Structure formats: C-alpha cells, structure tokens
Amino acid sequence: MEIRYLSRADVESLNVSMKEVLEAVDNGFRLKGLGKTEMPPKPGVHPREDCFIHAMPAYVREVESAGMKWVSGFPSNIAKGLPYITGLLILNDPDTGLPIAVMDCAWITAMRTGASAGISAKHLARPDSSVAGILGCGVQARTSLMALVETLPELKQVRCNDLYPESTKKFIAEMSEQFSSLEFIACDNPAEMATGSDVIVSATSILKDAKPPLDESMFNEGALAVSLDYDSAWTSGAMTAADKFVSDDINQLLSTKAQGHFFGGIPDEISADLGELAAGLKPGRENDSERIFSMNMGIAVDDMVTAKVLYQRAGEMNIGVMLPL
Numbered sequence: 001m002e003i004r005y006l007s008r009a010d011v012e013s014l015n016v017s018m019k020e021v022l023e024a025v026d027n028g029f030r031l032k033g034l035g036k037t038e039m040p041p042k043p044g045v046h047p048r049e050d051c052f053i054h055a056m057p058a059y060v061r062e063v064e065s066a067g068m069k070w071v072s073g074f075p076s077n078i079a080k081g082l083p084y085i086t087g088l089l090i091l092n093d094p095d096t097g098l099p100i101a102v103m104d105c106a107w108i109t110a111m112r113t114g115a116s117a118g119i120s121a122k123h124l125a126r127p128d129s130s131v132a133g134i135l136g137c138g139v140q141a142r143t144s145l146m147a148l149v150e151t152l153p154e155l156k157q158v159r160c161n162d163l164y165p166e167s168t169k170k171f172i173a174e175m176s177e178q179f180s181s182l183e184f185i186a187c188d189n190p191a192e193m194a195t196g197s198d199v200i201v202s203a204t205s206i207l208k209d210a211k212p213p214l215d216e217s218m219f220n221e222g223a224l225a226v227s228l229d230y231d232s233a234w235t236s237g238a239m240t241a242a243d244k245f246v247s248d249d250i251n252q253l254l255s256t257k258a259q260g261h262f263f264g265g266i267p268d269e270i271s272a273d274l275g276e277l278a279a280g281l282k283p284g285r286e287n288d289s290e291r292i293f294s295m296n297m298g299i300a301v302d303d304m305v306t307a308k309v310l311y312q313r314a315g316e317m318n319i320g321v322m323l324p325l
Contacts (some may be wrong), residue, residue: 001098001324001325002127002322002323002324002325003099003100003101004100004101004102004103004260004311004314004320004321004322004323005101005102005103005104005314005320005321005322005323006101006102006103006104006310006311006314006319006320007103007104007320008104008106008107009037010103010104010314010319011103011104011116011310012107012314013106013220013319014310014314014317014319016111016144016307016309016310016313018111018118018143018147018150018179019150020057020309021111021112021115021306021309022118022119022147022150022151023115024063024115024305024307024308024309025112025115025119025185025302025306026119026122026278027063027278028063028150028301028302028304028305029119029248029274029275029277029278029279029301029302030275030277030278030279031060031061031062031063031272031275031279031280031301032249032274032275032278032301033244033274033275033276033277033278033280034272034275034279036060036061036062037058037059037060037061037187037250037275037301038058038059038309039057039058039299039300039301040323041061041251041252041255041256042055042056042252042300043055043056043181045108047266048074048076048219049208050075050205050206050207050208051072051073051074051075051076052072052073052206053070053071053072053087054069054071054072054073055068055069055070056068056069056070056071056299056300056303057300058299058300058303058304059094059304060301060304060305060308063304063305063308064094064306064308065094065304065305065307065308066091066092066093066094067089067090067091067092067303067304067307068089068243068300068302069087069088069089069090069105069108069109069303069321070087070088070089070090070124071086071087071105071109072085072086072087073206074086075206075207075250076206079165083105083106084138084139084205085109085110085139086103086105086106087104087105087106087109088102088103088257089102089103089104089105089108089303089307090102090103090277091103091307091308091311094160098325099137099197100280100311101279101307101308101311101314101320103232103307103311103320105303105307108303108307108310109298109303109305110139110140110142111141111143111203111306112138112298112302112306113143113144113186113228113296113298113302114140114142114143114144114145114146115143115147115302115306116147116220116228116248116274116296116298116302117144117147117148117201117226117228117294117296118146118147118148118150118151119147119151119274119278120143120224120226120246120294120296121148121151121152121199121224121226122151122310122311123274123277123278123284123285124224124244124246124277124284124285124292124294125152125198125199125224125285126198126222126285126288127154128154128198129152129154129155129198129199129224130152130154130155130156130157130195130198131156131157131158131159131196131198131199132145132148132152132155132157132158132159132197132198132199132200132201133154133158133159133160133161133193133194133199133200133201134158134159134160134161134171134193134200134201134203135161135162135193135198135200135201135202135203135204135213135214135233136162136163136171136191136202136203136204136229136233136318137160137161137162137167137168137171138162138167138203140174140203141162141201141203142171142174142230143185144201144203144226144228145158145175145179145201146178146219148199149179150317152199155182156181156182156183157182157183157184157185158175158182158184159185159187159192159193159194159195159196159197159209160172160184160185160186160187160193161186161187161188161189161190161192161193163204164187167185168300170186172184172186179290182199182313186303187295189213190214191217192220194214194218194219194220196220196222197220197223197224198222198223198227199223199224200214200218200219200221200223200224200226201226201228202214202226202227202228202229202232202233202234203228203229204228204229204232204233205225205229205232206229206230206232206262207232208261208262210231210232210233212231212232212233212234212238213233214233214234214235214238215234215235215237215238216235216237216238216241218238218317219234219241219242219291219293220291221289221291222288222289222290222291223291223292224285224292224293224294225242225291225293225294226294226296227294227295227296227299228296230232230256230262230263230295230297231236231262231264231265231266231295234293235265236264236265236266238293239265239266239267239293239295240265240266240267241291242267242292242293243290243291243292244271244272244285244290244291244292244293245266245267245269245270245271245292245293246271246272246273246274246277246292246293246295247272247273247274247294247295247296248273248275248295248296248297248298248299248302249272249273249275249297250273250292251300252271252297252299253266253270253295253297256297263295266295270304272284274294274296281311281321286287
C-alpha cells in the first residue's frame with residue numbers, strides 16, 4: 001500500500017486554476033445544501049494567544065472525497081518570516097478508509113477561501129457590481145480578487161487598504177500585473193476603502209480582542225460584505241444592519257459562537273447558508289438595495305472537493321512522491 005505525497009511545490013505545479021476551484025467549491029456547496037455531505041464543526045487547540053490548530057474532517061458524496069485537514073494559523077509567524085497558514089491534508093479512500101494522499105494544505109486553504117468569496121458574490125452581489133473593496137492585503141485577499149474577477153463580469157475598480165501600507169503597495173503591484181484591465185486604488189483607511197464599494201471582502205488576521213474598523217456607516221446600501229476573518233473586521237452594528245445575514249455553515253457558526261470568543265454580535269436570524277443558495281433552496285439577492293453580509297469561516301467541504309481535483313490531476317501527471325504506508 002502506498003500514498004501519494006504532494007509538497008507545496010507539487011501542488012502549485014499542477015496549475016489548477018481559480019475557475020476550476022470555483023466550480024469544485026460551488027458543487028461542494030450544492031451537495032452540502034442537498035444533504036450529501038458529512039462535516040462536524042471543527043475542533044481545535046490554541047497553543048498561543050490568537051493562534052489556532054484546527055482539525056477539519058469532511059466527506060462529500062458523489063464527489064467521493066473524504067479526509068481531514070490539519071491546519072494552523074499563527075499571526076505571530078509574519079514577524080518571524082514564516083507563513084501565517086500552514087498544515088497538511090489527508091485524503092482517504094471512502095470505500096476502504098485507507099489514506100491515499102497527504103498534501104500541503106496552504107495552497108488549498110488560500111484558493112478555496114478565495115473561491116468562497118467568489119461564490120458569495122455569485123449568489124449575493126448585485127450583477128452590475130463594478131467596485132470591490134479589499135481590507136487586508138495578504139494571501140487570501142489575492143485569491144479573493146482572483147475569484148471576484150471570475151464571478152463579477154462588470155468589475156472595474158479595486159480599492160485596497162491594509163494596516164501596513166507596504167502590504168497595500170505590494171498587493172497592487174502584483175495584482176495589477178495579473179489583472180491589467182482593473183483600476184487599483186490604495187486607500188489610507190478602511191472608510192476610504194469602503195467608499196463606493198459594491199462588494200467588500202475583509203481578509204485580516206482573526207483576533208479574539210480585535211477592534212473592528214468597519215462599521216455600519218461603511219456598509220453601503222446594495223452592497224455585499226464578505227468576512228473571511230470572523231468578526232475581527234466588522235462591528236456588531238454593521239452585521240445586524242444587514243437585510244440578509246448568510247454563512248458558509250450555520251452549524252459551525254453557532255458552535256463557534258457557543259465557545260464564547262467570537263460571533264457574539266451577529267444577528268439572531270441567519271437567512272441561509274451558501275449550500276442552500278448553491279442548491280437553489282433559498283433565494284440569494286432579491287433586489288438591488290439589500291445589504292447582505294456573508295460570514296465565511298472556511299469549511300472542510302471546500303477543502304475536500306479542492307483536494308480531490310488536485311489528487312486526480314497529480315495522478316494524471318504523475319506528480320508527487322509515492323511513499324509506503
């Protein structure tokens with residue numbers, strides 16, 4: 001018995017596009033909405049303040065992908081020259097339970113997180129949305145923009161702000177080269193970033209005692225807010241001001257809230273999760289004036305469907321190292 005090991009370089013060499021990840025993640029959400037997934041809320045340990053190591057298991061029927069991601073997020077790594085997100089993903093054969101692959105999960109996490117922002121935009125943004133606001137100009141901001149480009153055909157301008165101006169400059173330099181048709185604007189503060197934005201994606205570090213910089217006044221009529229950083233970036237007033245509040249997984253959201261550190265200020269009513277929207281079970285945006293908030297925590301279903309694409313491509317291209325089990 002052997003397993004296929006895929007390093008970060010191996011994963012990147014497979015050249016899986018954001019469009020392919022979007023298709024996989026959208027299908028994963030659809031199957032979740034139809035009740036064809038098994039995914040318990042993610043447990044974790046927290047060895048240092050504002051740091052986490054989470055176990056994220058899931059099984060997705062029809063795609064036939066089962067496994068677990070073991071992922072860590074350490075904001076303090078940035079000052080050490082180390083990545084914020086690291087970890088491994090294990091795929092298992094759903095028929096036998098045998099592990100069939102182990103792969104780096106940093107690329108998967110970045111791409112599926114960005115894809116989730118794209119799926120939110122697909123179902124919840126105004127079709128004519130032309131201005132995107134990005135708060136936090138790190139890895140997930142990059143993949144989120146990649147996904148927004150695929151799902152917002154009228155996108156023309158990107159307004160960016162990061163706590164560190166050099167990060168904003170680097171983001172614009174890299175992404176303007178990739179998307180030369182877009183106008184990029186470096187904003188001095190979150191309020192300026194939000195001005196005129198049809199879709200706002202917050203992708204800052206998740207901090208237990210954060211002081212959210214985005215409030216209700218920055219949540220424009222008809223806008224979509226997508227939080228990839230729990231409630232670190234948005235005030236309770238902004239979240240409760242939403243006409244619709246959506247999550248990528250309601251069960252996980254409420255489980256995390258019950259732990260007492262996050263989501264204490266979310267609305268009492270959650271309109272839907274992205275699975276219900278992807279499956280057509282509930283409506284997304286119903287008019288151009290709705291303010292809609294999408295709380296995307298990152299779920300294991302997204303990881304498993306993305307990993308399955310990588311695993312199949314690696315087999316076709318004979319990429320990776322085969323190791324004895």
